[in-house]
Every structure is written in C-alpha cells, then in structure tokens.
Amino acid sequence: xxxxxxxxxxxxxxxxxxxxxxxxxxxxxxxxxxxxxxxxxxxxxxxxxxxxxxxxxxxxxxxxxxxxxxxxxxxxxxxxxxxxxxxxxxxxxxxxxxxxxxxxxxxxxxxxxxxxxxxxxxxxxxxxxxxxxxxxxxxxxxxxxxxxxxxxxxxxxxxxxxxxxxxxxxxxxxxxxxxxxxxxxxxxxxxxxxxxxxxxxxxxxxxxx
Numbered sequence: 001x002x003x004x005x006x007x008x009x010x011x012x013x014x015x016x017x018x019x020x021x022x023x024x025x026x027x028x029x030x031x032x033x034x035x036x037x038x039x040x041x042x043x044x045x046x047x048x049x050x051x052x053x054x055x056x057x058x059x060x061x062x063x064x065x066x067x068x069x070x071x072x073x074x075x076x077x078x079x080x081x082x083x084x085x086x087x088x089x090x091x092x093x094x095x096x097x098x099x100x101x102x103x104x105x106x107x108x109x110x111x112x113x114x115x116x117x118x119x120x121x122x123x124x125x126x127x128x129x130x131x132x133x134x135x136x137x138x139x140x141x142x143x144x145x146x147x148x149x150x151x152x153x154x155x156x157x158x159x160x161x162x163x164x165x166x167x168x169x170x171x172x173x174x175x176x177x178x179x180x181x182x183x184x185x186x187x188x189x190x191x192x193x194x195x196x197x198x199x200x201x202x203x204x205x206x207x208x209x
Contacts, residue, residue, distance in 0.1 A: 018206035020135050021150060025207050027132040031092040035106060036125055038085035040144050042203050043068065044151030045080070047119035047144045053106040054116075055093060061086055083196055084203035119144075154206065158198035 021041050028034040039050045049070070059079075060066045066082040082089075089106075096102045105116040112118065123144050130141045137146065 018154075018202070020133075021147075021206040022208040023133040023135055024129050027129050031088070031095045032107065033125065033129060034088045035085075035092040036122065037129065037147070038088040038207075040122075040126065040147035041150050042085045042207065043080055043082065044148045044155075046074070046148065047122040049073070050122050050144075051107055051117050051119050052114075055104045055106065058082075058089065061089070081196070083200045084207070150206075154202045155195075155199060158195050158202055161198040 021037075024037055024041075025034070028037050036050060039045045039053060040047075045053075045068075053068075057068045057070065058066070059069050061082070066086060068080040068082060070078050070080070092106055096106070096108070099108075102108065103115045107117045107122075108115060109117045109121075126144045126147070127141045130136075135142060137143075
C-alpha cells in the first residue's frame with residue numbers, strides 16, 4: 001500500500017509518519033542500506049555528509065556521549081550526537097574490515113577519485129528503498145533531505161516532551177513557562193541530557209524497535 005510521509009514542501013507542518021521510516025527500514029536488508037537510512041533519518045545528515053562518512057569521524061562510540069565530528073560543515077565545524085543507530089555503524093564497520101585495503105569510508109568507491117560514493121548515489125539508494133517500501137510523497141519518491149526533515153520533526157517532538165515535564169518545575173518555582181526554565185536555568189549539557197532519552201525513544205519507535 002502506498003503511504004505518504006507528509007514531507008511535502010507545500011505542507012511542511014504536517015507530522016511525519018514514523019511508520020513510513022519503519023517501512024523503509026524493513027527494506028534495508030544490507031549493512032550499507034541500514035547505515036544509509038540511519039545516517040539520514042536518525043542522525044539528520046545531508047546526502048553529501050552521508051557519502052563522505054569516515055570511520056575517523058566516530059568519536060566515543062563506547063562512551064556515554066557517542067558523536068560524529070565534522071571539521072567542515074555548511075555552518076562550520078560541528079558535532080552530531082549519535083542517540084540511535086550505533087549498531088548499524090558497527091555492523092557496517094565489521095563488514096568493511098574484511099575488505100582488503102579499506103580506505104576508512106563507510107560508503108567506499110573504487111571508481112571515484114575521492115574514494116567514496118557521491119550524493120547522487122545516496123539519493124539513488126534512498127529512492128530504491130522507497131520504491132521497495134512503496135513509500136511516496138505527493139505521488140513521487142521521497143528525497144534524502146526529507147529524511148533530514150523527519151529528524152527535525154522528531155527533535156521537535158522530543159523537545160516538546162521535555163517541556164511538558166518541566167511544566168511541573170516551572171509551576172513550583174513560579175516561572176512563567178517551562179521554556180523559561182529550559183533556556184535560563186538549565187545548562188546546555190543538562191538540556192542535552194534531558195532531550196536524549198526522549199529523542200532516543202522516538203527514533204527507536206520509528207525504526208521499529
């Protein structure tokens with residue numbers, strides 16, 4: 001049955017359906033496909049960032065704060081927390097470790113001068129998963145940036161959950177709103193700690209776990 005992500009640019013406020021991400025994940029039958037979908041929808045990466053993913057970018061994967069490091073990104077150097085999907089990364093890494101002369105890219109290419117696939121290949125692989133899952137947006141195949149939009153939608157839901165829980169504290173302290181408590185009385189580290197469990201739960205549900 002054809003589904004609709006609700007990722008239309010004409011209606012960006014509609015809630016994106018986790019069930020459609022689950023349908024895509026059900027068609028991701030290889031370590032490469034699973035990692036590609038996780039990188040797009042669970043980490044919110046751009047197609048080019050997925051194509052260039054390198055094992056050296058993964059920091060603290062066995063710690064309480066696993067993250068990706070980007071020396072260069074659209075808005076400068078940054079990090080991306082890995083709240084979900086490390087199993088997909090580890091599975092793909094183990095697979096590539098068996099290859100002779102692996103160059104460290106998670107999506108290597110022996111034909112490309114850069115040593116990795118390009119963003120067009122990411123798009124084509126995402127399209128293939130969507131075709132197999134029979135997922136459509138406005139009658140057409142969804143684009144990878146719509147998975148990034150899905151990540152933002154889940155992030156907003158996680159933040160809303162945190163603010164709901166902070167309402168009680170706001171009432172007790174006489175603050176005007178939970179948002180005031182969140183922004184003015186919690187450190188950035190504490191805000192991240194509050195968001196992570198909610199975000200992790202939402203992503204796990206979307207991927208069918």
